[in-house]
Amino acid sequence: MRPEAMSCAPALNRIHLSPPDVGADEEIAVLRALRSGWVAPLGPEVDAFERELAAATDRQHAVALASGTAALHLGLLALGVGPGDVVLTSTMTFAATVNAILYTGARPVLVDCDESGAISVDLLVKAYEDRRAQSASIKAILPVDLFGKVADYRSITPLAERWDLPVLSDAAESVGAQRYGRPAGSFGHAAALSFNGNKVMTTSGGGALLTDDAARADYVRYLASQARQQVRHYEHTEVGFNYRLSNLLAALGRAQLARLPEMIQRRRALRLAYRDFFAEVPGVHLLGEADGQPEQEDHRENFWLTCVVVDPAQTGWTSSELVAWLEDANIEARPLWKPMHTQPVFAGAPAYLNGTSEFLYHNGLSLPSGSGLDEGGRGRVLSALSEFLELQRRRHHG
Ligand SMILES: *Cc1c(COP(=O)(O)O)cnc(C)c1O
Numbered sequence: 001m002r003p004e005a006m007s008c009a010p011a012l013n014r015i016h017l018s019p020p021d022v023g024a025d026e027e028i029a030v031l032r033a034l035r036s037g038w039v040a041p042l043g044p045e046v047d048a049f050e051r052e053l054a055a056a057t058d059r060q061h062a063v064a065l066a067s068g069t070a071a072l073h074l075g076l077l078a079l080g081v082g083p084g085d086v087v088l089t090s091t092m093t094f095a096a097t098v099n100a101i102l103y104t105g106a107r108p109v110l111v112d113c114d115e116s117g118a119i120s121v122d123l124l125v126k127a128y129e130d131r132r133a134q135s136a137s138i139k140a141i142l143p144v145d146l147f148g149k150v151a152d153y154r155s156i157t158p159l160a161e162r163w164d165l166p167v168l169s170d171a172a173e174s175v176g177a178q179r180y181g182r183p184a185g186s187f188g189h190a191a192a193l194s195f196n197g198n199k200v201m202t203t204s205g206g207g208a209l210l211t212d213d214a215a216r217a218d219y220v221r222y223l224a225s226q227a228r229q230q231v232r233h234y235e236h237t238e239v240g241f242n243y244r245l246s247n248l249l250a251a252l253g254r255a256q257l258a259r260l261p262e263m264i265q266r267r268r269a270l271r272l273a274y275r276d277f278f279a280e281v282p283g284v285h286l287l288g289e290a291d292g293q294p295e296q297e298d299h300r301e302n303f304w305l306t307c308v309v310v311d312p313a314q315t316g317w318t319s320s321e322l323v324a325w326l327e328d329a330n331i332e333a334r335p336l337w338k339p340m341h342t343q344p345v346f347a348g349a350p351a352y353l354n355g356t357s358e359f360l361y362h363n364g365l366s367l368p369s370g371s372g373l374d375e376g377g378r379g380r381v382l383s384a385l386s387e388f389l390e391l392q393r394r395r396h397h398g
Pocket of ligand 1: 067068069070093094096097144170172173193194195196205206207
């Protein structure tokens with residue numbers, strides 16, 4: 001007898017936060033690329049993926065790259081950011097945003113967020129004025145579309161114009177979302193997408209730089225290909241990078257992009273199920289939905305991750321207790337991003353703070369949100385949540 005056959009209660013499979021959702025379409029696409037002989041970083045699948053990405057995001061140009069981080073890095077270089085410059089960005093983000101600034105030799109200035117997690121426009125103004133007064137060479141603004149919600153570009157864009165600063169939009173988490181009737185990635189002078197394995201759509205690893213400026217797109221393509229001049233012998237006048245996306249992965253990306261609306265619908269259904277569930281729980285609200293609206297006419301998330309914020313004074317339990325409970329049920333849940341100004345590696349960066357990002361970090365958690373989560377998996381998560389709440393009720397009311 002095999003050892004596992006003796007166990008009476010087999011361990012339940014782990015439910016992940018946001019695993020890749022791939023199937024037959026992706027398999028066919030990758031095989032098609034493989035059999036075509038274009039097993040290279042470049043090829044017809046890359047060209048087609050770039051055209052389809054540009055069309056989906058309302059942009060003139062898309063450059064497919066090895067990661068979202070590479071897209072941020074080259075996006076900053078293409079906007080003229082370099083050593084000694086300053087870039088204003090959000091502290092409530094993933095480390096890649098700030099790493100990319102440091103790769104260019106520029107210095108990040110970190111700005112706190114509002115209660116939705118988006119960069120605080122009031123503090124952005126304060127940071128700009130304060131740094132200007134200290135004669136900083138401010139070169140760009142890098143807002144982040146946090147957890148699939150497009151940032152407040154209607155406020156940010158006029159400020160950037162007044163200050164004569166370019167905007168690079170970190171749309172790594174927001175592909176497929178919309179705001180003001182425009183798609184994520186269409187805002188700013190350029191935008192970066194990520195196709196990492198945990199995002200709404202994936203190429204297993206990849207990203208793209210979006211822009212309407214042909215010269216900028218060409219420059220990014222050139223930098224990403226080792227800054228090789230267009231001559232037969234190998235001629236280089238600048239330091240380049242090996243950042244292009246492989247043709248095989250672009251094929252995977254095309255299959256995912258075709259399924260993006262359907263995958264977003266599935267994430268949305270999950271969001272609504274969580275919303276109904278927590279509507280009955282005082283002291284818990286969904287991040288960015290303080291007004292109870294999951295979506296408005298001109299403002300639609302891609303529902304990448306559903307995050308909840310817990311008020312322990314009202315609930316009698318904390319977000320970390322819930323994370324630990326779910327972990328025991330082999331269900332992955334996590335705190336929100338730990339703000340960049342609290343990261344040892346970025347400790348030297350100036351920060352303009354209002355306490356909100358730290359509040360969200362201490363009281364928020366993200367729940368399993370993958371589009372591949374089936375009925376059984378969703379049921380398991382909701383049951384684990386119910387059991388936790390029942391236990392807490394008994395604990396507090398005898
Ligand atoms: C995922 C992510 C990135 C980086 O993308 P990679 O493709 O993993 O390099 C950048 N910024 C944010 C906000 C992200 O969530």
